[in-house]
Amino acid sequence: MNKEIERKYAVKNLPKGLKVEKIIRIKQAFLYRDKLTIVRIRDIRQIYPEVNQEYVYTLKFKGDIEYNNNYDIGKKYEIENAISKEYFEKLIEKPISKIIEKTRIVIPIQNNLKVELDVYYHYLDGLLTAEIEFPDEETAKNFQKPEWLGEELGYKKLSNRKLSEMTEDEWKSEVTKEFIENNQMIIHNLKKNYDI
Template identity: 70%
Template sequence: MNKEIERKFAVKYLPENLNIESIVHIKQAFIYRDKLTLIRIREIKESYPADKQVYIYTLKTKGDIEYNNNYDVAKKYELENEISKELFEKLMNNKISNIIEKTRIKIPIENNLKVEIDIYYDYLEGLLTAEVEFPNEELATKFQKPAWLGEELGYKKLSNRKLAEMTKDEWQKEVTKEMIENNSIIIKQLKDNYNI
């Protein structure tokens, strides 16, 4: 079981000379959850650098979230397995959450880290977040974000688990109007310049 250590941010603007490592389209839902565990299924369609499609079944167990004045470090454990398209479709019929659809753009940054920008669709239209996953807790706590990343977004408010339970009105109450307006500008730039 892998330990997942990550932090989530708003995006202030796109860096110049954006170096995109990959672009994937994700459709996901939860099929089980309790206080300690959740099971997520995902359809992942990679459009850049190659065209490929996979289906993933993920078991996540609750780790902990380190809350500080300046940042939250989410620590969870997860086990992933590839499944067939047929099983994915069958499991989707038993979903217990909203379906989340998003495009994920992976951008390499210093220290062999990567920023994953998620552009959300449907009832989450207008939401844009950036996650950085870390190989260890020390790197996560010492991380100095690039200038183009904005405020830290707490996992209490905007985790995919929470978003899958929210309505449009509910998630919009968790962010500022200015953030939604800024997200719209960035999303348009990404669509215009990178065919997303």
């Protein structure tokens, strides 16, 4: 069982000399949720640097969630298991909310941390977020974000679970017009340089 500690940010711009560790296409659906538990499945296709595909069943349990003015950290415990393609295809027929599709670009940053830049598709087109997972709470609390990351989005506000329940108008009402326009410009540049 892994403890998941993460923070989510807007993206102001792309850094010069962007180094990409890997690019992954993700299709995911939620099968169950209550106040403490989430069950999710994912089709994960790594497309760079090498091609790889896996299907994963994830059970997440809520830990405590701490908030203050300086940070917003979501803490959960998760158990992941590989499943077959056939089982995935059977399960994805019965999601409890919308299916999310996105491309994840993994970018190494300071202190062996990685930014997971998520470019969303379909009804979430125009949404771009950056998430960082931390090895422990202390590292998360003391994290100094790179200049190219923008405001902290808050862990719950635009979580994948929340997004799967929203319409296009609903998620857009959670952000500013400038946020969306900036995202579209960054996504356009990413598409010019990478196969996403």
